[in-house]
Amino acid sequence: MTIYFHGADEVPYGCFSNFSAHGLELDGHVWPTSEHYFQAQKFTGTRHADLIRRARTPLRAAELGRDPSRPLRRDWERVKDDVMRRAVAAKFRAHADIRGILLSTVDEEIVEDTGTDHYWGRGRTGTGRNMLGRILMRTRNQLRAEGRDHSGWRPPTRDGRGRQAGPDADRGDRA
Numbered sequence: 001m002t003i004y005f006h007g008a009d010e011v012p013y014g015c016f017s018n019f020s021a022h023g024l025e026l027d028g029h030v031w032p033t034s035e036h037y038f039q040a041q042k043f044t045g046t047r048h049a050d051l052i053r054r055a056r057t058p059l060r061a062a063e064l065g066r067d068p069s070r071p072l073r074r075d076w077e078r079v080k081d082d083v084m085r086r087a088v089a090a091k092f093r094a095h096a097d098i099r100g101i102l103l104s105t106v107d108e109e110i111v112e113d114t115g116t117d118h119y120w121g122r123g124r125t126g127t128g129r130n131m132l133g134r135i136l137m138r139t140r141n142q143l144r145a146e147g148r149d150h151s152g153w154r155p156p157t158r159d160g161r162g163r164q165a166g167p168d169a170d171r172g173d174r175a
Contacts, residue, residue: 002108002110003108003109003111005017006113007019008021013101015098017112018033018034019035022091022094025094026090029053032055033058033061035061036061037086038083039052039064039065040061040065043072051064084120084135085135085139088139099143103144103148109133110140112133119131
């Protein structure tokens with residue numbers, strides 16, 4: 001079963017979004033989200049990068065990072081995948097709860113379900129490169145190889161009557 005995600009508020013897979021409120025520490029700074037980190041790296045070593053790091057929301061960080069009046073670093077196309085890999089890995093290493101969610105996907109394909117991004121997601125036609133999904137799957141494999149599956153998180157299941165069962169189920173609704 002393919003796992004699709006897009007919005008940061010989707011349960012349980014919204015944490016796969018770069019807009020999810022899971023901070024990380026990289027390059028000597030604390031970043032509110034992986035989106036903040038990714039966008040700032042387009043302008044590394046500039047005041048604009050610091051402005052992006054301090055943006056109040058990941059949407060604002062993205063807007064600042066996509067400002068066409070600001071020249072990108074010369075090697076951006078060559079390094080952007082690596083930047084994303086570092087951000088995603090740092091995020092999931094820092095947070096056991098979402099690390100557990102990622103690892104619970106076992107070997108399922110993970111797809112960013114966006115119709116507007118043919119590079120990071122599946123795109124409008126569904127034939128996009130899905131680079132964010134690929135990076136998430138690679139990170140999952142690396143975490144598994146490192147033995148980092150200590151969260152105990154398991155996806156909720158349904159009982160025989162169609163009700164949610166599992167650790168987050170309503171305990172008072174069981175017969």
